[in-house]
Amino acid sequence: MTDLLECRAVTRRFGGVIAVKPIDLTLREGEFLSIIGPNGAGKTTLFNLISGHDVPDDGTIVLEGVAIAGRAPERIAAMGLARTFQHGRVFANMSVRDNILVGAHHRLRAVKPRLPGLGALAELAMALIRPPAVAAEEAALNHEVLEIAALFGDRLTPRLDQPAHSLSYANRRRVEIARALALRPRLLLLDEPTAGMNETETAEMQSIIGGLKARGQTILLIEHKLDLVMRLSDRVIAMDDGAKIAEGPPHTVRQSPAVIEAYLGHRAMGEAAL
Amino acid sequence: MGSWLDYTINGLIIGNIYALVAVGLALIFGVSNLINFAQGSVYAVGAYIGWTCFTYLHTPLAVTALIVVVACAGLGVAIERIGLRPLAGAARIAPLLATIGISLVLDQLLQIVFTPDPRALTSPLPNWRISVGGGTIGALDLLIAATGIVSAAVLYGFLRFTKLGWAVRATAQDRDAARQMGVNTDAVNMTVFAIASALGGLSGLLVGMYFNHIDPAMGFQATLKGVVAQVIGGMGNVPGAIFGSLLLGLTESYGVAIFGSSYRNLFSFALLLLILVLRPNGLFASARSTPPEPMTGSFVTPNRPVRVPRWAIVAAVVIAAAVPLIPAIPYVLQVLTNAWLFAMLAISLTLVAGTLGQISLGHASLLLIGAYASALFALDSHWPVWASIPAAGIVTALLGTALIAPSFRLRSHYVSIATLGIGEIVGLVILNWESLTRGPMGVTNIPPLQVGNIELDNPRAAYWITLGILVLLAMMQTRLLRSHLGRIFRAIRDDDVAARAHGISLGRYKAIAFAFGGFAAGISGGIAAHQYSYINNETFTSTVSISALTMVILGGMGNVLGAILGAVALTALPEMFRGTAEYRMLIYGVALLLLVRFRPQGILGTT
Amino acid sequence: MTALLVLKGIDTFYGPVQVHFGLGMEVRQGQIVCLLGGNASGKSTTMKIILGLLRPRAGSIFFEAHDLAALSTPQIIRAGIGSVPEARRLFSAMTVRENLLMGAFARSDRAEIARDLERMLELFPRVRQRLTSRAGTLSGGEQQMVAMARALMGRPKLICMDEPTMGLSPLFVDRVLELIQAVNKEGVTIFMVEQNASLALAIAHYAYVLQAGRIILQGEAKDLARDPRIRAAYLGGETEPAA
Known part of the structure; x- marks a missing residue:
């Protein structure tokens, strides 16, 4: 297996605070890596650096051999990186179907003729004329939306034409993941996909993510529900205060004294607890 | 070099006046993240209260100033309490739109009470001037300078040494934390509006005396200048606002010295755009920090748009097309033709502001570009009208997009400020580029609508042509909205961060939307030019931009049918009831206020 | 109890x-x-x-x-009730002294407030050294102390x-x-x-x-x-x- 993503000494400072201390991270093709850590550990900041929503002050980020640190997020997305957001960012006034279709944006071909300098104009013309090739492409994507929605059982399929703001919180999280999948990502970044979900919904999400993993999807996950992390991850990185404090197989990381200290406190708990 | 000193003194005096407006804007922005577009109207009210005192009560200057300060402070409190506080929790652009509505209402009330004619506001001060170096300073100059310095000192003292002043500063820094110290932030809001309005009113009085001239429309320019000064100094930064005002005053004054007085405003707005593009956080902010996001999220309320059945639309078009067959008075046709022209502007704006979520406050400038392009193609290049109008559409699409493109990376209400500035710049360039545009004379003898040799200057033909083009544009836009582009525009509006995360390049798609919208608006302007046969740089002013925005909100943001409906409702209805014509802007203002408060999704709903 | x-x-x-x-x-x-x-x-x-x-x-x-x-x-x-908010939430552009006095915003007994301020500085000697600094320039630990002192200034139960x-x-x-x-x-x-x-x-x-x-x-x-x-x-x- 080759390295799909490689971060070297990635650093991000906000004023005097170092949100991400020089951190290394590698992710191989097909691997499932989780990042855990208490609130404020710098996990989401690290995600933002990888997806281009923030620019590191130092260090390199390489995706499939290409240095991407500082690149615009839309260019990184076009390279095959999809992500979800911590608090869920669906397009509230759009239907579930349109939300998912937006995810497939960078795969549009027929409607975006390659004309140097006039690409935007040609795209406008194609949208208005809608020649058969464009119509066929839309139809194919619409068909794909049905397939992606079907991954979530009957949660999304009956609601494809409802506006996203009318969905339950859990369904909005599902829409976000469906949208990310429509990008056919080489690398999928999931930021707390089960936040705000109850136990049943969490279990359901776990099996969906497990299904993605079984298909060979490379996944980088931030998650607080450690049981889920333990079951799915090939490898776990624990962060605290902007730094990596442990890395390795899930159960090793969970038992690591540094991790227990990060979660429970700097003084040791009573012996019975340990 | 003597005159240079004069220009410097003049620049500093004007800067002082701007500062009185800008400081108020900065205080309000600091505490409630709001650009108060009613600030200039309060300034105009201040000038008129002063005029009334001088003319009827014959009060001395000091008493007059006191009355102005107290009355305007009261007005500020009323604006906050009645117009803005009920909007807590609404979309964050809602209060901004409300202040625009309040400003329309105040301006029109001044016009009704005092007539639109300018008045002289003669300074009661002695008319001596003393020589300093090579320049001279008069009593009024000294008074203005003293007012500026004393106001700044009093404000500094208030913020630094009083309990309420501390509460204002604490609220500006962290509203929630201030509440957790027991600060009543509602009272803070009210205080800040009172102070801002008092300073604004005082500024209006002084300005009126300085130019010996007041008119009911003077507020708009004042708001603009205050906003420019604030952007220079950094939004919400009180010392920055003072610095920005002085810099603005000097820039204008030197600009006038070099290029002549018609260039005064061009310099301020060029400076505005330069700052917005290069340093959107103002001159004092560090380069790396991103602009604050005071108003993320658009004015699109979650709702289900009204579904209008296809047959109803077809029926409406047929009825509209049949109107000229009824032996109606030509006046009705004229009004409706005008409504169709406005509808073209409204569908253009609803695409940009509603579907794409970029609230443009300078859309009328696209009409100007279209009108001039078509008129000049026809007159100077001798193109037939049927070719000059579409060409005008294309020119408007390209030029409009090129002008706004540097501001594509701005967000939320910075976009509104930028479009406002661009709108002013277009008018001023037309005014000053005499070799192309004939300058202040305007363009006369524009040929009427015609196809081949058939002149179409009878009201019926003009009506049908305009209606036909509107239907065509509306159908094209509907088709556009159903394509992948409609999806992408809405995605950018709802969440541009998430849109980028899925590979959408904001610049490319904003350009496509502005180009398409520019085309429709340019066509509208082109037709209008041939109908009016005379145009000048003031044919379509910022008032038209605000009217169009009101139409769009009335119909439902992003809703093509809604935009047409809004245009008809707000253009035709006031005309139908003859007596209401002079209250038109009042109606617009009240409509805007009521919509923002009670039906933000408009009549047909946002899409 | x-x-x-x-x-x-x-x-x-x-x-x-x-x-x-x-x-x-x-x-x-x-x-x-x-x-x-x-x-x-x-x-x-x-x-x-x-x-x-x-x-x-x-x-x-x-x-x-x-x-x-x-x-x-x-x-x-x-x-x-006094509050020490998450992440301190000091008024970062105001001085430490001003922050402490903001804590007493709901009180009007000036003499007592002055006495309480002195008492806080005895309880938090480190804060005294930074009294005229802008709160935003303090380290996290110092900010936490200011935040606690600020809450105490309201004499909460x-x-x-x-x-x-x-x-x-x-x-x-x-x-x-x-x-x-x-x-x-x-x-x-x-x-x-x-x-x-x-x-x-x-x-x-x-x-x-x-x-x-x-x-x-x-x-x-x-x-x-x-x-x-x-x-x-x-x-x-x-x-x-x-x-």
Whole structure:
């Protein structure tokens, strides 16, 4: 297996605070890596650096051999990186179907003729004329939306034409993941996909993510529900205060004294607890 | 070099006046993240209260100033309490739109009470001037300078040494934390509006005396200048606002010295755009920090748009097309033709502001570009009208997009400020580029609508042509909205961060939307030019931009049918009831206020 | 001992997400009571509903005889509750001295305020050295002390602290904990929300453990410190002891 993503000494400072201390991270093709850590550990900041929503002050980020640190997020997305957001960012006034279709944006071909300098104009013309090739492409994507929605059982399929703001919180999280999948990502970044979900919904999400993993999807996950992390991850990185404090197989990381200290406190708990 | 000193003194005096407006804007922005577009109207009210005192009560200057300060402070409190506080929790652009509505209402009330004619506001001060170096300073100059310095000192003292002043500063820094110290932030809001309005009113009085001239429309320019000064100094930064005002005053004054007085405003707005593009956080902010996001999220309320059945639309078009067959008075046709022209502007704006979520406050400038392009193609290049109008559409699409493109990376209400500035710049360039545009004379003898040799200057033909083009544009836009582009525009509006995360390049798609919208608006302007046969740089002013925005909100943001409906409702209805014509802007203002408060999704709903 | 603050049957929602499920708890006069829980357990939300920054959909909150559900945040502060917000939330462009005096905003007894300011500087000697600095220039630990002193300046009967040790270096953590105890010994009741269980239990009298919006455990702090279920609440369901 080759390295799909490689971060070297990635650093991000906000004023005097170092949100991400020089951190290394590698992710191989097909691997499932989780990042855990208490609130404020710098996990989401690290995600933002990888997806281009923030620019590191130092260090390199390489995706499939290409240095991407500082690149615009839309260019990184076009390279095959999809992500979800911590608090869920669906397009509230759009239907579930349109939300998912937006995810497939960078795969549009027929409607975006390659004309140097006039690409935007040609795209406008194609949208208005809608020649058969464009119509066929839309139809194919619409068909794909049905397939992606079907991954979530009957949660999304009956609601494809409802506006996203009318969905339950859990369904909005599902829409976000469906949208990310429509990008056919080489690398999928999931930021707390089960936040705000109850136990049943969490279990359901776990099996969906497990299904993605079984298909060979490379996944980088931030998650607080450690049981889920333990079951799915090939490898776990624990962060605290902007730094990596442990890395390795899930159960090793969970038992690591540094991790227990990060979660429970700097003084040791009573012996019975340990 | 003597005159240079004069220009410097003049620049500093004007800067002082701007500062009185800008400081108020900065205080309000600091505490409630709001650009108060009613600030200039309060300034105009201040000038008129002063005029009334001088003319009827014959009060001395000091008493007059006191009355102005107290009355305007009261007005500020009323604006906050009645117009803005009920909007807590609404979309964050809602209060901004409300202040625009309040400003329309105040301006029109001044016009009704005092007539639109300018008045002289003669300074009661002695008319001596003393020589300093090579320049001279008069009593009024000294008074203005003293007012500026004393106001700044009093404000500094208030913020630094009083309990309420501390509460204002604490609220500006962290509203929630201030509440957790027991600060009543509602009272803070009210205080800040009172102070801002008092300073604004005082500024209006002084300005009126300085130019010996007041008119009911003077507020708009004042708001603009205050906003420019604030952007220079950094939004919400009180010392920055003072610095920005002085810099603005000097820039204008030197600009006038070099290029002549018609260039005064061009310099301020060029400076505005330069700052917005290069340093959107103002001159004092560090380069790396991103602009604050005071108003993320658009004015699109979650709702289900009204579904209008296809047959109803077809029926409406047929009825509209049949109107000229009824032996109606030509006046009705004229009004409706005008409504169709406005509808073209409204569908253009609803695409940009509603579907794409970029609230443009300078859309009328696209009409100007279209009108001039078509008129000049026809007159100077001798193109037939049927070719000059579409060409005008294309020119408007390209030029409009090129002008706004540097501001594509701005967000939320910075976009509104930028479009406002661009709108002013277009008018001023037309005014000053005499070799192309004939300058202040305007363009006369524009040929009427015609196809081949058939002149179409009878009201019926003009009506049908305009209606036909509107239907065509509306159908094209509907088709556009159903394509992948409609999806992408809405995605950018709802969440541009998430849109980028899925590979959408904001610049490319904003350009496509502005180009398409520019085309429709340019066509509208082109037709209008041939109908009016005379145009000048003031044919379509910022008032038209605000009217169009009101139409769009009335119909439902992003809703093509809604935009047409809004245009008809707000253009035709006031005309139908003859007596209401002079209250038109009042109606617009009240409509805007009521919509923002009670039906933000408009009549047909946002899409 | 009487209960100073009583929460009963609280249901709280963030939009469609339910955060609290019938939450009930008490803070007794003179005690240090802590609310523990992992990420997203609803701890900070509890603080918000006590301070009136968020309203629960059901349930009651009483502070002495005050029905907090009927009061605005400034009124709640005036009723005798002080707040040390999460991440301190100092007024960063104001000086330390101004920040402290903002804490006494609801009071008008000038002479007493001056005396209290002096008392704070004795309690927090480190703050005295930074009195004229802008609060934004202080280190995290110094900011935490200013935030505590600021809350005390209101002479509250109860201080609510949201994660007072978050982001502090170990040295400062110990110091802050000692100060909390010192403040409590002067008769101020303390309610704190903490992620750091072992630290909080070391100084608290009584503790509640929140998981997914429900109290799953409560008791005397010294008993809870030995309870293996605490660890389960943070690190997941499997509670087998480490080898």
